[in-house]
Amino acid sequence: MKVLLINPENKKSIYAYKPEDVKAFWFPKLSMPTIAAYTPPDVDVKIVDECVQDIDFNADVDLVGISVMTFLSTRAYEIAAKFRARGVKVVLGGIHVSMCPEEARQHADSVVVGEAERTWPMLIEDFRRGEMKPMYVEKELSNLEHLQTPRRDLLKPGAYWTTNCVQTSRGCPFDCDFCTVTVFGGNQFRLRPVDEVVEEVRQLNKKFVVFVDDNIAGHKAYAKQLFKALIPLKITWGSQASLTMARDPELLELAAKSGCTGLFIGVETISSDNLASVNKRFNKVDKFREEFKRFHDYGMQIMTGMIFGFDNDDDTVFERTVEFLESNRIELTMFNILTPLPGTNLHKQMEAEGRIIDRKWENYDGRHVVFQPKLMSPETLQEGFLWAYRKFFSVPSVFKRVLPSFWKVPRKKLILERLAVNYAFRRIVKRVPQGSLSPLAKTLKNLQGRLPAIETEGLIPNALSTMRETIGNVSEQVSNVGNDLYVKVRKSAKVQALLIELDGTMDKISASELKQRIIAAVEKSKMDIVINFENLKKTTPAALSTLFDLGTLKDKVNPYKIKCTNLRASFSEAIEKINQSGLINPLLFEIPAEEVY
Numbered sequence: 001m002k003v004l005l006i007n008p009e010n011k012k013s014i015y016a017y018k019p020e021d022v023k024a025f026w027f028p029k030l031s032m033p034t035i036a037a038y039t040p041p042d043v044d045v046k047i048v049d050e051c052v053q054d055i056d057f058n059a060d061v062d063l064v065g066i067s068v069m070t071f072l073s074t075r076a077y078e079i080a081a082k083f084r085a086r087g088v089k090v091v092l093g094g095i096h097v098s099m100c101p102e103e104a105r106q107h108a109d110s111v112v113v114g115e116a117e118r119t120w121p122m123l124i125e126d127f128r129r130g131e132m133k134p135m136y137v138e139k140e141l142s143n144l145e146h147l148q149t150p151r152r153d154l155l156k157p158g159a160y161w162t163t164n165c166v167q168t169s170r171g172c173p174f175d176c177d178f179c180t181v182t183v184f185g186g187n188q189f190r191l192r193p194v195d196e197v198v199e200e201v202r203q204l205n206k207k208f209v210v211f212v213d214d215n216i217a218g219h220k221a222y223a224k225q226l227f228k229a230l231i232p233l234k235i236t237w238g239s240q241a242s243l244t245m246a247r248d249p250e251l252l253e254l255a256a257k258s259g260c261t262g263l264f265i266g267v268e269t270i271s272s273d274n275l276a277s278v279n280k281r282f283n284k285v286d287k288f289r290e291e292f293k294r295f296h297d298y299g300m301q302i303m304t305g306m307i308f309g310f311d312n313d314d315d316t317v318f319e320r321t322v323e324f325l326e327s328n329r330i331e332l333t334m335f336n337i338l339t340p341l342p343g344t345n346l347h348k349q350m351e352a353e354g355r356i357i358d359r360k361w362e363n364y365d366g367r368h369v370v371f372q373p374k375l376m377s378p379e380t381l382q383e384g385f386l387w388a389y390r391k392f393f394s395v396p397s398v399f400k401r402v403l404p405s406f407w408k409v410p411r412k413k414l415i416l417e418r419l420a421v422n423y424a425f426r427r428i429v430k431r432v433p434q435g436s437l438s439p440l441a442k443t444l445k446n447l448q449g450r451l452p453a454i455e456t457e458g459l460i461p462n463a464l465s466t467m468r469e470t471i472g473n474v475s476e477q478v479s480n481v482g483n484d485l486y487v488k489v490r491k492s493a494k495v496q497a498l499l500i501e502l503d504g505t506m507d508k509i510s511a512s513e514l515k516q517r518i519i520a521a522v523e524k525s526k527m528d529i530v531i532n533f534e535n536l537k538k539t540t541p542a543a544l545s546t547l548f549d550l551g552t553l554k555d556k557v558n559p560y561k562i563k564c565t566n567l568r569a570s571f572s573e574a575i576e577k578i579n580q581s582g583l584i585n586p587l588l589f590e591i592p593a594e595e596v597y
């Protein structure tokens with residue numbers, strides 16, 4: 001009996017990797033090598049990975065198995081149809097099939113739902129007897145003991161950056177709304193016995209290994225045990241981990257000692273509101289800088305996973321994110337557009353909100369906008385994503401990010417490798433459209449920032465937040481900023497207006513600068529401005545009358561309006577004082593927060 005296992009690739013996509021890209025930084029998934037390992041020994045089994053090989057549709061085979069990720073399902077169904085037209089039976093399996101089994105059934109003779117270590121051998125036996133069932137469902141999750149070693153020998157030799165891929169765990173202890181890992185593997189984090197992992201690594205007899213886990217540090221005690229056991233093997237390795245790894249100094253030290261040279265880390269966004277909205281609160285934005293530094297101090301390279309398009313992302317997110325990554329000297333990044341993958345909470349939520357605008361699975365690759373974003377248009381999101389990619393992999397950015405770690409990296413050769421991978425990414429970036437930032441992005445960026453506040457006399461505290469503190473109801477939003485004035489801006493999703501969030505302290509000088517910026521922003525954006533005073537800690541009557549001084553403000557922004565929310569509730573005392581001095585701006589009007597949020 002002859003079985004052909006196929007890993008599809010959408011070669012029509014401009015984002016598809018070319019053989020030279022695969023050779024430069026790509027490694028295979030273990031899906032097909034694992035299925036091959038569970039194929040009975042008397043069966044002749046071959047693997048074709050379309051990333052590096054062409055499929056021979058006339059091949060002499062009895063059964064074809066295809067591994068299906070969502071964005072490759074269209075291609076997988078195309079391949080299935082070609083073999084089935086010849087009368088060859090086709091089995092589909094993998095994550096997409098497990099999430100959408102009824103859809104996959106339309107395109108195959110049989111589908112395998114869930115993990116297949118137990119069901120695949122059963123399917124083969126049924127097939128031999130001519131009794132293959134239309135669906136095999138694995139309801140249990142195996143305990144990962146005594147797994148067969150994946151058949152890496154069946155992968156095209158020399159085609160990949162590395163094929164030394166080993167899995168130590170399945171699943172993840174977390175459950176981020178956009179991710180399928182926990183949906184597929186259950187929220188049970190399963191671990192392979194350390195000695196079995198070590199033995200597999202030893203048998204590979206290779207200097208560099210990739211652990212294709214979802215979160216290698218998901219179980220700290222296990223990870224420490226594993227890293228200790230790896231030390232004598234004197235390998236170097238890379239993997240995927242959550243930022244929580246940086247919070248355990250012993251774990252980090254053991255990772256470094258065991259040879260960790262780099263990690264892919266799902267940072268996702270630089271907004272804590274975004275993280276909260278997708279159940280990823282364990283990423284702490286205010287700790288990012290310090291946590292990255294801890295990895296860097298051990299000479300480890302960080303590849304961040306960043307996602308654009310969350311509900312709090314507006315036109316400025318692209319530039320801010322790239323600047324943030326550059327300032328933290330992040331060596332590599334994988335930008336993604338938020339994608340509501342089937343089976344995820346995010347998908348359910350977007351579906352319920354009627355926000356899905358594209359149902360073509362080939363566009364669910366993290367590079368296309370398939371939903372309606374909240375604070376920007378789909379076009380702005382698409383263009384901004386492309387812009388960020390190009391900017392991040394531009395030559396000045398590469399030098400800014402990679403070279404400073406020269407002194408920290410234990411072996412200088414690693415720096416050359418890091419430059420080479422950046423160069424390889426540049427090749428891809430140059431093949432795809434260049435992208436652009438929306439004109440609004442610049443306006444918003446110019447308006448926001450930190451303005452120094454010098455005055456210390458006559459400051460009046462925000463009555464609203466004082467009251468909240470007294471009753472112990474301080475929202476997560478209230479930040480611990482210092483004395484300066486912090487200005488955050490975004491476009492309102494509800495009305496045609498720019499929303500300005502003030503935080504910190506506003507004195508006369510910072511108020512005057514803010515006013516100039518507001519005038520410039522109105523001229524450029526042609527929109528009303530709404531200023532929220534809810535989180536401004538302190539200000540002076542003089543600062544408020546400077547900001548709202550009629551003579552300069554009204555004429556300059558006409559016909560647009562400057563509106564406020566939470567001004568009177570926060571600073572009634574200051575307003576009272578201005579009233580007494582007769583300086584209050586009669587056109588300044590307050591609107592309820594619900595109108596704009």
Ligand code: B12
Nearest residue numbers: 028029030031065066067069070093094112115116180366
């Ligand atoms: C390593 C990895 C990568 C690597 C390498 C990927 C590559 N060469 O394609 C990197 C980091 C580069 C990567 C990139 C991406 N990845 Co990835 N990746 C993984 C990861 C962590 C491990 C894959 C692996 O080797 N698993 C081990 C094998 C043994 O498990 P398995 O694939 O589930 O296979 C089992 C069963 O599913 C089943 N099975 C699978 N196929 C078949 C076929 C048949 C016929 C049968 C019978 C059974 C069967 O049997 C196997 C044994 O039980 C998985 C998560 C995971 N735990 O699987 C994500 C995962 C596969 N990736 C995912 C995604 C989204 C991506 C990206 C699109 C992200 C992005 N936007 O850039 C890219 C695109 C990759 C590409 N091909 O272009 C998603 C897929 C979601 C989906 N619905 O499609 C996953 C599930 C993670 C997630 N966050 O949800 N990825």
Ligand code: SF4
Nearest residue numbers: 172174175176179214
């Ligand atoms: S931490 Fe990473 S792997 Fe785990 S659920 Fe979140 S996104 Fe998925």
